[in-house]
Amino acid sequence: MITVQDLIYSYPKSENPTVKSVSFEVKEGEIFGFLGPSGAGKSTTQKVLTKLLKNYEGEIFIKNKNSKKELREWKSDYYNQIGVGFELPNHYSKLSALENLQFFASFYELDKQNLNQKLMQLLESVGLAKDAKKKVQDFSKGMKMRLNFVRALIHNPPILFLDEPTSGLDPVNGKIIKDIILNLKKEGKTIILTTHHMTDAEQLCDRVAFMVEGKIPLIDSPKNLKEKYGQRLLKVEYSQKEGTNRQNQFFELETLAQNEEFLKLINQNYIQSMHTQEATLEDIFIEVTGKKLI
Amino acid sequence: MKKLLKITLWEFVLQVRQHIITVVAAITLIYSLAFIFFDNLPTNFIILLISTDPTMLGFLFIGVLILFEKDSKTIEAVVITPIKKSEYLLAKIISLTGIALVASLIMAFASQKEINFFVFSLAVLLSSAHFLLIGFLGAVRVKTINQYIFILPFSLIPLMLPLLNFFEFTDSVLLYIFPFQACLLLFEAAFDSILLWQWIYALLYLPLSTIGLYFLALKFYDKYLIQN
Numbered sequence: 001m002i003t004v005q006d007l008i009y010s011y012p013k014s015e016n017p018t019v020k021s022v023s024f025e026v027k028e029g030e031i032f033g034f035l036g037p038s039g040a041g042k043s044t045t046q047k048v049l050t051k052l053l054k055n056y057e058g059e060i061f062i063k064n065k066n067s068k069k070e071l072r073e074w075k076s077d078y079y080n081q082i083g084v085g086f087e088l089p090n091h092y093s094k095l096s097a098l099e100n101l102q103f104f105a106s107f108y109e110l111d112k113q114n115l116n117q118k119l120m121q122l123l124e125s126v127g128l129a130k131d132a133k134k135k136v137q138d139f140s141k142g143m144k145m146r147l148n149f150v151r152a153l154i155h156n157p158p159i160l161f162l163d164e165p166t167s168g169l170d171p172v173n174g175k176i177i178k179d180i181i182l183n184l185k186k187e188g189k190t191i192i193l194t195t196h197h198m199t200d201a202e203q204l205c206d207r208v209a210f211m212v213e214g215k216i217p218l219i220d221s222p223k224n225l226k227e228k229y230g231q232r233l234l235k236v237e238y239s240q241k242e243g244t245n246r247q248n249q250f251f252e253l254e255t256l257a258q259n260e261e262f263l264k265l266i267n268q269n270y271i272q273s274m275h276t277q278e279a280t281l282e283d284i285f286i287e288v289t290g291k292k293l294i
Numbered sequence: 295m296k297k298l299l300k301i302t303l304w305e306f307v308l309q310v311r312q313h314i315i316t317v318v319a320a321i322t323l324i325y326s327l328a329f330i331f332f333d334n335l336p337t338n339f340i341i342l343l344i345s346t347d348p349t350m351l352g353f354l355f356i357g358v359l360i361l362f363e364k365d366s367k368t369i370e371a372v373v374i375t376p377i378k379k380s381e382y383l384l385a386k387i388i389s390l391t392g393i394a395l396v397a398s399l400i401m402a403f404a405s406q407k408e409i410n411f412f413v414f415s416l417a418v419l420l421s422s423a424h425f426l427l428i429g430f431l432g433a434v435r436v437k438t439i440n441q442y443i444f445i446l447p448f449s450l451i452p453l454m455l456p457l458l459n460f461f462e463f464t465d466s467v468l469l470y471i472f473p474f475q476a477c478l479l480l481f482e483a484a485f486d487s488i489l490l491w492q493w494i495y496a497l498l499y500l501p502l503s504t505i506g507l508y509f510l511a512l513k514f515y516d517k518y519l520i521q522n
Contacts, residue, residue, distance in 0.1 A: 052374065090367035092311075106304055
């Protein structure tokens with residue numbers, strides 16, 4: 001769906017490139033995540049892909065069209081193919097939530113029939129239906145972020161670029177957004193997600209690209225990464241009786257069924273918890289890049 | 295065309311919500327009452343007051359609209375839609391010019407002078423489009439409304455130099471370089487008569503310079519609104 005080869009981008013008046021020769025491929029119907037700290041070049045890469053930034057080096061193919069030649073001819077129709085969810089709220093604050101969606105809907109060739117009903121369904125999906133006629137200037141940041149998110153879906157695009165879609169949301173609304181993203185994937189959408197929340201990346205992404213200082217040192221699925229970088233151990237937390245001092249012991253996963261010491265421990269003690277010692281994406285990120293996800 | 299109409303209608307809604315229309319209505323009311331009350335005002339003075347509506351106010355209003363969009367970052371959300379830059383720009387020009395035309399016509403009626411309303415409307419339409427485009431070129435290059443208001447007198451005073459000819463302080467052909475000279479001539483033609491060469495000058499120079507500004511504005515849209 002999207003192939004990027006040796007992409008380099010420098011902002012005007014900047015001595016060093018922000019994106020330094022990155023290559024990756026996003027398959028149709030997958031959720032591909034850019035995981036990295038602020039300033040890593042994630043949003044810049046996304047802006048190049050959404051044609052907001054030009055004058056880049058390298059090659060970009062989207063739906064088999066080369067960005068420099070054919071994409072130029074594709075022009076505004078390209079924006080019928082993509083939906084963009086921005087990191088920060090950007091709405092017309094004097095308009096209501098519904099009016100904001102109607103305003104942006106007017107830019108697309110949408111079927112007028114039932115349009116308002118469809119827009120109301122979008123608002124309903126993120127819990128904003130009751131606030132549809134409220135001016136956006138009276139919205140909280142979380143409400144504005146949810147409106148940002150559904151605005152990207154107005155024209156039902158096959159490709160979605162979502163920048164920090166759960167930023168500023170409480171856990172309940174964060175989960176609602178994540179569930180919608182997973183449903184969009186089921187519908188066959190290709191989703192490019194930019195985040196520095198490792199849990200979002202872990203829960204949503206089929207593959208993640210670690211991005212740091214404009215480079216991508218690693219691309220893989222969260223599952224593969226956790227297996228590759230994690231320890232195949234089971235940590236058992238136990239005490240002799242409930243309420244007494246807790247102790248920890250580690251056992252190899254491969255030999256667990258035959259491990260007599262393990263079997264004896266779980267039979268004779270009060271088990272507080274058992275956890276496999278998989279590495280978190282954050283641990284792996286630090287190990288691979290030497291940087292923290294801030 | 296249909297899309298342009300839809301976007302233009304939304305521009306009107308935004309201008310209502312941002313109280314631009316309220317400000318225009320208030321100014322129109324004050325000027326109109328003044329014209330009715332002082333019914334012997336000199337024509338030159340009336341032309342000066344009416345011509346500031348599509349020119350200076352248009353310059354100010356488009357700046358406010360663009361900078362509001364830049365500040366709230368709605369411009370980012372707009373440029374990643376299929377809207378063409380020409381549609382974006384024309385919607386603003388058509389809506390603000392429409393408001394200026396209605397306001398100017400009300401003031402013209404209130405002036406109780408003998409006016410050729412066709413020429414008057416032409417003067418308003420061309421002057422408004424011209425100054426809106428100049429305002430756009432200025433607004434996309436600055437970051438805040440305060441910066442824009444700061445550059446406003448420095449940008450407008452040189453452009454308004456043809457007023458020296460208009461009030462007969464000078465009689466310089468050099469001032470015909472400024473398209474505002476053509477605006478003033480067209481307004482003058484609506485109230486009085488002007489020479490044939492002045493007609494030719496005004497009807498060629500003002501539309502051609504406006505077309506030039508339009509193409510420059512499309513370039514500035516790419517350079518300052520999208521790339522920045």
